[in-house]
Amino acid sequence: MQGHFVEIRGEIITLISVTVCVRDGIDWIDDCLDSLINQTYSPLEIILVDDGSIDGSREKVSRWGEHELVTAIAQTAQGLSAGRMAALNESKGEWVAITDIDVRPEPDWIENLLKATEGEEAVAVTGRTVFGTGIDIVSKIRSVEIEAKYRSRPKNTTLANGPCSMFKRDKLLEIGGFNPSWYHAEDMEVSLKLIEAGGRIIYTPDAVVNHVPEQGLMRFFNKRKRDARAHVRIVRKYKTKSDFLGSSxxxxxxxxxxxxxxxxxxxxxxxxxxxxxxxxxxxxxxxxxxxxxxxxxxxxxxxxxxxxxxxxxxxxxxxxxxxxxxxxxxxxxxxxxxxxxxxxxxxxxxxxxxxxxxxxxx
Known part of the structure; x- marks a missing residue:
C-alpha cells in the first residue's frame, strides 16, 4: 500500500474507504456488511463503528472486525457525527464513502460513484437512495417522497446524502470533518462547508443504495422533527440554498x-x-x-x-x-x-x- 493507493499486479489503484456506524441496530449489521464486502470495486477498506450499543451490536461489530476488509471500532454513545469522524480519522483511502447501517448498497455502488468522478472537478459525489415499502402507510409516503426528490435532482447538488455519498478524504479533513456536536444533518453541514470552501458536489443516479422501509408513525414524526430542528441550525449558518427539500x-x-x-x-x-x-x-x-x-x-x-x-x-x-x-x-x-x-x-x-x-x- 502506498498512501491512498494499492498496487495490484503492478497496477496502482485508488483505495476507497467505506464507513458505517451503528447504535442498537443488531438486526441490520449482517445485511449491510454483506453488501459492502461484496462490492464489485476493489481495493476497499470498510470501517465499522459501534456507537455505544447495548443490544449486542458491539459484539457483532467485533466479530465482523475479524474479516480481512473490515476494521471495527467501538466508542461510547456520542452520536452519528462523532462516529463518522472516528471512522474518517481511521481511514486511509483517497476517497471516503459514508452509508448507514439500515442501508443495502447495490454491488456496483462504489464502482458507479467513482466512475461519476471521472473528468469532473468534484470533492464529493452522491448517489440515489431507494426507500423500501412495508405494510404501513408511513413507509409508502416516505418512499414516494424520496423518489420524487430524486426525479428533479440536478447533477450539481448541494447535499451529499448520508446513506450514499463519497468524499475526497483530504478535502473533508481540510474543513474539519464531522463535528461531534452536530446532533443531526451532519451530511448537509459538511456538504455546505465543502461548497463554501469552493468545492463541487455531483449527483449520479446510477450509484444506488436500498434503504429498509421506514416504518412506525412516532419514529417517522421524531425523525422529521429532528430534520427541521437541524435545518434551522443550518440556514442560520449558511447562505447556500438546499436543492433537496422535496415536499417539506x-x-x-x-x-x-x-x-x-x-x-x-x-x-x-x-x-x-x-x-x-x-x-x-x-x-x-x-x-x-x-x-x-x-x-x-x-x-x-x-x-x-x-x-x-x-x-x-x-x-x-x-x-x-x-x-x-x-x-x-x-x-x-x-x-x-x-x-x-x-x-x-x-x-x-x-x-x-x-x-x-x-x-x-x-
Missing amino acids: WLVLSFIPVYFSMIFGLIWMMTDAPPVKELHLHPGLMMLVPLMIWYVLALNSNLKNAITSNKIKSTWVIAGWSLALWQGIILGYVTAIDHSTSSSASARFRRAMPAPIPTILTA
Whole structure:
C-alpha cells in the first residue's frame, strides 16, 4: 500500500474507504456488511463503528472486525457525527464513502460513484437512495417522497446524502470533518462547508443504495422533527440554498392552510356577507382557489402513497406538519440557548477531552 493507493499486479489503484456506524441496530449489521464486502470495486477498506450499543451490536461489530476488509471500532454513545469522524480519522483511502447501517448498497455502488468522478472537478459525489415499502402507510409516503426528490435532482447538488455519498478524504479533513456536536444533518453541514470552501458536489443516479422501509408513525414524526430542528441550525449558518427539500415546505404549510380553511368556513356559516358583497373580502375569495391549488400540489407530490387511504394519509401529513413546526421551534430555542450560554461553560466544554475510540481489530 502506498498512501491512498494499492498496487495490484503492478497496477496502482485508488483505495476507497467505506464507513458505517451503528447504535442498537443488531438486526441490520449482517445485511449491510454483506453488501459492502461484496462490492464489485476493489481495493476497499470498510470501517465499522459501534456507537455505544447495548443490544449486542458491539459484539457483532467485533466479530465482523475479524474479516480481512473490515476494521471495527467501538466508542461510547456520542452520536452519528462523532462516529463518522472516528471512522474518517481511521481511514486511509483517497476517497471516503459514508452509508448507514439500515442501508443495502447495490454491488456496483462504489464502482458507479467513482466512475461519476471521472473528468469532473468534484470533492464529493452522491448517489440515489431507494426507500423500501412495508405494510404501513408511513413507509409508502416516505418512499414516494424520496423518489420524487430524486426525479428533479440536478447533477450539481448541494447535499451529499448520508446513506450514499463519497468524499475526497483530504478535502473533508481540510474543513474539519464531522463535528461531534452536530446532533443531526451532519451530511448537509459538511456538504455546505465543502461548497463554501469552493468545492463541487455531483449527483449520479446510477450509484444506488436500498434503504429498509421506514416504518412506525412516532419514529417517522421524531425523525422529521429532528430534520427541521437541524435545518434551522443550518440556514442560520449558511447562505447556500438546499436543492433537496422535496415536499417539506408543502407539508409545513398544511397546518396553516387547513386552519385558514376551517376558520373561513366557520365564518362563512356564521357571519358571512351576502354573495354580492364577496368582492369586498378578497381574502375570503382567495380561500377556495388556495385550497384547490394546495390539494392538487399535495396529491401531485405524494399521489402514489395517498390514493389508497386518503383519510389516514391526511392525518399522517397533519402529524408530519406538526412535527416540522415543533422542530423549527426547537431549533430557534436551541439557538437562543446557545447564544445566551456563559463563556465560562463554553470554555469548560472545550476543555473536556474527547473520548478515544477503541479499535476492536488489529
